[in-house]
């Protein structure tokens with residue numbers, strides 16, 4: 556049976572409110588380019604086909620994110636060569652702090668204080684390797700915890716932490732570079748004891 | 749208690765797990781205690797949290813939203829018409 560125009564209008568009325576969020580999530584998962592737009596469209600088509608399973612008392616945004624994540628993993632996730640990160644999440648954490656300490660010393664961290672990080676984040680997300688970006692997308696944009704992300708990607712939790720922390724470190728580096736490009740001197744390494 | 753007094757190095761090794769609320773209770777408390785007395789480490793954590801906030805809310809241009817909304821509406825109409 557063809558659904559009534561009212562059914563479609565009601566669906567659009569609720570679900571399209573989250574289009575900016577779904578777009579952000581799709582872009583962070585699929586990376587820059589046409590795939591992200593296709594993923595947004597497929598998310599909404601899949602949601603429409605599965606509308607009978609949506610419980611209106613639930614969070615529509617979370618429901619759309621789950622559909623988007625599923626579509627990404629089934630159809631868009633590129634087979635990327637295994638990245639050699641090793642299980643070194645603690646060292647990635649440490650390196651993040653070392654990078655920030657250097658930026659505090661050279662003034663670039665202070666430079667970011669009054670700046671809107673949004674545009675720089677978008678550029679940085681587009682530039683980091685997919686293996687790191689997709690984990691950042693799942694956890695930091697989609698709100699998955701480590702175990703959820705590990706299950707979704709079929710990788711161990713330790714690998715999720717390594718890739719996530721590496722991805723965040725790379726993003727932080729880019730933000731600090733962005734501030735440095737605005738006229739600050741190169742950082743000096745600083746040990747943290 | 750090995751966690752009772754952390755160095756700066758030990759604290760920042762736990763930075764992301766701390767920010768993600770993924771540390772076991774005693775370690776979490778030890779990191780929090782260090783951060784309460786160390787401006788340097790507290791600054792690293794504050795920036796990390798700010799960055800995560802920016803990732804979660806990264807801007808999507810209005811014109812992109814409008815374009816995608818139109819595209820999605822067309823696709824949904826086609827799909828709905830097909831029954």
Ligand SMILES: [Zn+2]
Pocket residue numbers: 755756757759782786787788789790
């Ligand atoms: Zn410290």
